[in-house]
Amino acid sequence: xxRLAIVVPCYNEEEVLKLASxxxxxxxxxxxxxxxAAADSFILFVNDGSADRTWELIxxxxxxxxxxxxxxxxxxxxxxxxxxxxxxxxxxDMSDVTISIDADLQDDVNVIEExxxxxxxxxxxxxxxxxxxxxxxxxxxxxxxxxxNLMHLxxxxxxxxxxxxxxxxxxxxxxxxxxxxxxxxxxxMMPLIGYRTDxxxxxxxxRAAGVSKYPLKKMLALAFNGITSFSVKPITLIxxxxxxxxxxxxxxxxxxxxxxxSGHVVAGWTSLIVSVWFLGGLQLLAIGMVxxxxxxxxxxxxxxxxxNIEKILSDGNPAQDSAVAKEEDR
Ligand code: UDP
Ligand code: MG
Numbered sequence: 629x630x631r632l633a634i635v636v637p638c639y640n641e642e643e644v645l646k647l648a649s650x651x652x653x654x655x656x657x658x659x660x661x662x663x664x665a666a667a668d669s670f671i672l673f674v675n676d677g678s679a680d681r682t683w684e685l686i687x688x689x690x691x692x693x694x695x696x697x698x699x700x701x702x703x704x705x706x707x708x709x710x711x712x713x714x715x716x717x718x719x720x721d722m723s724d725v726t727i728s729i730d731a732d733l734q735d736d737v738n739v740i741e742e743x744x745x746x747x748x749x750x751x752x753x754x755x756x757x758x759x760x761x762x763x764x765x766x767x768x769x770x771x772x773x774x775x776x777n778l779m780h781l782x783x784x785x786x787x788x789x790x791x792x793x794x795x796x797x798x799x800x801x802x803x804x805x806x807x808x809x810x811x812x813x814x815x816x817m818m819p820l821i822g823y824r825t826d827x828x829x830x831x832x833x834x835r836a837a838g839v840s841k842y843p844l845k846k847m848l849a850l851a852f853n854g855i856t857s858f859s860v861k862p863i864t865l866i867x868x869x870x871x872x873x874x875x876x877x878x879x880x881x882x883x884x885x886x887x888x889x890s891g892h893v894v895a896g897w898t899s900l901i902v903s904v905w906f907l908g909g910l911q912l913l914a915i916g917m918v919x920x921x922x923x924x925x926x927x928x929x930x931x932x933x934x935x936n937i938e939k940i941l942s943d944g945n946p947a948q949d950s951a952v953a954k955e956e957d958r
Pocket of ligand 1: 636638639641676705706711729730732839840841842
């Protein structure tokens with residue numbers, strides 16, 4: 629039976645922590661009864677440097693339910709994406725499968741069972757995807773759609789309407805932990821891992837208690853980080869712009885010469901206007917060229933894994949390749 633770890637990042641969540649603990653414990657109890665998760669499956673709360681009583685509450689919960697509730701205390705506030713990573717990497721050594729979920733119970737805990745079913749039928753990553761929500765404000769709906777489209781335009785694969793509510797098998801988390809980059813945008817990284825994935829759909833609710841820890845400023849920072857961590861296309865856009873300006877310079881040259889010979893110009897205008905366009909274009913082109921190399925350096929320094937071997941067909945000697953052995957363990 630697979631042991632499940634539910635990873636919950638918490639930053640100043642004292643209002644909602646006990647509630648979250650209760651409903652997740654109920655889910656685990658139910659799953660254990662149905663034989664879908666091991667009896668010693670657990671919740672792993674990650675305290676992301678909270679300034680309130682969050683950690684004390686986690687300790688209390690752990691004391692009351694030593695098997696069900698575990699905790700990780702980060703030394704300071706590092707932000708949602710890092711806190712979640714710390715939780716997943718810690719949980720993978722104690723469990724067979726992880727599910728990450730926010731502390732505020734906005735995501736539907738009732739689809740956890742469906743996620744596990746998909747895991748048992750061979751999926752390594754199961755994305756929790758929000759159904760289109762009618763109650764969303766027009767601004768939130770369109771801005772999310774815009775961001776998603778922009779990401780796709782820039783060549784970044786993400787799952788639409790999926791935040792960080794997802795199931796990951798142990799080997800998926802293991803592969804993920806090989807991504808050593810510091811600018812984390814988890815939902816952009818997951819599709820890079822490979823393996824079989826699936827989605828479950830749910831309706832996102834209002835926050836159970838407390839206030840959002842993701843103000844607009846943090847949200848924009850996350851979006852911007854998502855783009856710049858995954859795409860060097862903005863650099864090629866500069867290069868393209870440089871070429872375009874040089875093209876305009878040629879047109880301006882023809883126009884200026886035409887004006888010059890038809891005698892309608894002030895002295896000095898022709899050489900000036902042609903120089904301005906041409907030099908402007910040349911500079912953009914040069915910046916774009918330099919940018920291309922910086923883009924390459926950027927991709928190199930990430931040291932991302934270049935591939936992920938899922939299976940090797942060999943002569944059956946398990947010592948020869950651990951990938952096959954690992955697959956059979958499941
Ligand atoms: N969170 C965190 N560190 C932070 C900010 C948020 O661990 O610096 C956690 C927070 O406790 C919650 C999750 O990230 O469990 C998502 O935050 P929130 O629900 O406030 O975001 P929203 O749903 O409003 O976008
Ligand atoms: Mg929330």
